[in-house]
Amino acid sequence: xSLRFAPLIxxxxxxxxxxxxxxxxxxxxxxxxxxxxxxGLGQYALRDEYISKERYSGIMPYVSAxxxxxxxxxxxxxxxxxxxxxxxxxxxxxxxxxHAALYRxxxxxxxxxxxxxxxxxxxxxxxxxxxxxxxxxQVAAQGAFNFDNSMATLFSLGxxxxxxxxxxxxxxxxxxxxxxxxxxxxxxxxxxxxxGSMGGILTxxxxxxxxxxxxxRYFIDERLSLKAAYRLQILRISKWNPLLSVDDNIxxxxxxxx
Amino acid sequence: MTAIRWLPIIMSTALLCSCNQLLVDEAASDxxxxxxxxxxxxxxxxxxxxxxxxxxxxSIRTVYRPRAEQAxxxxxxxxxxxxxYELKDGHVYYQTEGGGQxxxxxxxxxxxxxxxxxxxxxxxxxxxxxxxxxxxxxxEYEFLPGRNIGYVWISSFExxxxxxxxxxxxxYFRDTEGLIIDDRNGSGGSLQSNMYAVGRFLSSPxxxxxxxxxxxxxxxxxxxxxxxxxxxxxxxxxIINGGAYSAxxxxxxxxxxxxxxxxxxxxxxxxxxxxxxxxxxxxxxVLPSGKIxxxxxxxxxxxxxxxxxxxxxxxxxxxxxxxxxxxxxxxKQLEYAIExxx
Numbered sequence: 001x002s003l004r005f006a007p008l009i010x011x012x013x014x015x016x017x018x019x020x021x022x023x024x025x026x027x028x029x030x031x032x033x034x035x036x037x038x039x040g041l042g043q044y045a046l047r048d049e050y051i052s053k054e055r056y057s058g059i060m061p062y063v064s065a066x067x068x069x070x071x072x073x074x075x076x077x078x079x080x081x082x083x084x085x086x087x088x089x090x091x092x093x094x095x096x097x098x099h100a101a102l103y104r105x106x107x108x109x110x111x112x113x114x115x116x117x118x119x120x121x122x123x124x125x126x127x128x129x130x131x132x133x134x135x136x137x138q139v140a141a142q143g144a145f146n147f148d149n150s151m152a153t154l155f156s157l158g159x160x161x162x163x164x165x166x167x168x169x170x171x172x173x174x175x176x177x178x179x180x181x182x183x184x185x186x187x188x189x190x191x192x193x194x195x196g197s198m199g200g201i202l203t204x205x206x207x208x209x210x211x212x213x214x215x216x217r218y219f220i221d222e223r224l225s226l227k228a229a230y231r232l233q234i235l236r237i238s239k240w241n242p243l244l245s246v247d248d249n250i251x252x253x254x255x256x257x258x
Numbered sequence: 259m260t261a262i263r264w265l266p267i268i269m270s271t272a273l274l275c276s277c278n279q280l281l282v283d284e285a286a287s288d289x290x291x292x293x294x295x296x297x298x299x300x301x302x303x304x305x306x307x308x309x310x311x312x313x314x315x316x317s318i319r320t321v322y323r324p325r326a327e328q329a330x331x332x333x334x335x336x337x338x339x340x341x342x343y344e345l346k347d348g349h350v351y352y353q354t355e356g357g358g359q360x361x362x363x364x365x366x367x368x369x370x371x372x373x374x375x376x377x378x379x380x381x382x383x384x385x386x387x388x389x390x391x392x393x394x395x396x397x398e399y400e401f402l403p404g405r406n407i408g409y410v411w412i413s414s415f416e417x418x419x420x421x422x423x424x425x426x427x428x429x430y431f432r433d434t435e436g437l438i439i440d441d442r443n444g445s446g447g448s449l450q451s452n453m454y455a456v457g458r459f460l461s462s463p464x465x466x467x468x469x470x471x472x473x474x475x476x477x478x479x480x481x482x483x484x485x486x487x488x489x490x491x492x493x494x495x496x497i498i499n500g501g502a503y504s505a506x507x508x509x510x511x512x513x514x515x516x517x518x519x520x521x522x523x524x525x526x527x528x529x530x531x532x533x534x535x536x537x538x539x540x541x542x543x544v545l546p547s548g549k550i551x552x553x554x555x556x557x558x559x560x561x562x563x564x565x566x567x568x569x570x571x572x573x574x575x576x577x578x579x580x581x582x583x584x585x586x587x588x589x590k591q592l593e594y595a596i597e598x599x600x
Contacts, residue, residue, distance in 0.1 A: 045278035050356030053285045054331040057278060091330040139335035139354060146360040190357025232277055241356035246278040 040251030050150040050241040060085035096136040103129035127160040156180035187240040207237035289547040290334040294326035306557040353550040368500030369527040374581035392423040411440035415447025415505040436599035446504030457485035468559040495595040503527035528570035
């Protein structure tokens with residue numbers, strides 16, 4: 001499994017290297033605060049073994065709205081994200097997918113490092129969130145009496161990390177990682193057989209949902225910026241019937257720095 | 259020059275967008291045809307109602323096997339759905355890998371029709387106080403306003419401590435002049451619960467219950483006998499409708515044979531297939547891929563000797579009720595039952 005991540009890490013490194021080889025000139029706002037609205041589109045793949053071992057995949061949009069403030073020594077981020085698609089499919093079997101999350105992250109400056117000749121401003125803090133995942137694979141006709149909908153919910157506590165690298169006038173690179181370390185999870189189980197509890201504690205090993213992002217922000221002026229980014233979100237739960245979903249998105253966002 | 263500088267970024271982004279495919283594998287095995295053949299064979303050799311329902315199972319094979327052969331991945335679930343639907347049996351189901359059941363033929367047509375032709379909320383309007391509820395919620399019961407008549411809705415024949423709770427209800431109504439047992443729109447359940455409920459009204463055993471397997475062999479079956487600290491002998495009205503299914507129908511059929519019981523309402527849903535949880539007559543089968551199907555193995559008969567599969571159990575007195583009646587807040591079947599009692 002770890003080998004699978006090797007190309008991903010290499011690609012991120014190449015990408016960052018190419019961008020960081022630019023000379024900084026103007027230092028914009030650090031970190032970006034205010035109101036941000038984001039839209040993304042990307043490929044989504046899912047294997048939900050509550051239903052089957054088959055892979056479902058397709059295109060799924062992503063939207064989010066976020067409010068963030070920075071108070072000199074610390075900041076916070078309050079956001080809502082939503083993804084929904086009805087045509088995530090395995091051959092001719094479609095699945096309706098709905099993911100929603102409400103999160104609140106705190107971040108503290110942890111230092112400034114030199115990275116390829118540029119200053120990288122690092123932030124770290126706790127992350128909390130409620131994440132709801134509902135998968136409706138159409139393995140039965142509509143209206144049939146069935147329990148084939150699969151769901152998972154995480155009430156998570158973890159960390160978030162952010163790096164901001166100003167590298168040119170009005171431009172900065174931003175990287176972020178959010179990771180659940182401990183979560184209270186709820187998952188579909190066999191209701192008729194009553195096998196096990198639907199709820200349980202999930203650790204980093206038994207269930208987590210890392211989100212990583214890397215993008216470029218362009219400041220139109222002091223109050224407005226645009227960002228293009230790549231966003232990767234993984235959900236992996238192994239405590240019950242395994243659930244693995246991976247979502248790559250190219251996102252565009254607009255921020256009003258209030 | 260600028261374009262060349264951005265090229266690695268563009269290429270990297272394109273590659274990154276394939277992470278979902280890299281990290282989520284495609285399934286490795288494909289045993290759809292083996293699953294199909296296994297399912298067909300189990301039904302062919304063990305399902306008890308092929309003849310009763312005049313199902314030509316051989317011709318069904320010729321229709322569905324090519325579909326199974328062509329099905330890729332989870333498309334097989336749809337083949338399985340359609341194949342099992344042909345049995346028109348509300349007890350038949352298949353499971354997803356995690357255990358989520360899919361019942362192709364449930365609700366049955368009469369259960370579907372009467373799904374909204376009963377409402378416990380409307381029933382509650384006929385009482386001047388809140389109905390009592392047993393600990394696990396299996397029964398709602400109370401005296402009819404101003405009458406020495408009891409009413410109980412059995413919401414499930416599979417609730418925990420069924421016998422204990424039913425005994426509590428009957429104790430509460432021990433000295434009543436009549437009892438309405440509402441058998442509409444709830445869950446089925448176990449034979450043991452069924453036998454206990456009927457046994458509280460019996461003065462002598464019912465030992466004429468016929469149960470057969472797919473080969474037509476009659477199975478040993480326990481007789482229903484008197485149970486509990488006392489026998490309820492006052493007049494009883496049992497209300498049924500299309501939403502009464504499986505064990506609920508069995509209850510209505512056996513109660514119908516008693517002289518102090520009148521069954522009113524509408525014909526039940528029609529599911530008389532049975533199975534054991536393990537052994538030769540177990541309903542569940544694991545298919546080669548690991549999917550599970552549930553095929554009942556025996557045919558339980560009404561006291562008149564016919565299965566109630568498909569045809570249901572008819573009432574002694576037919577009292578029709580529709581979803582529109584319930585929407586208006588009227589329960590005609592309950593009103594009729596109240597009128598029947600002294």
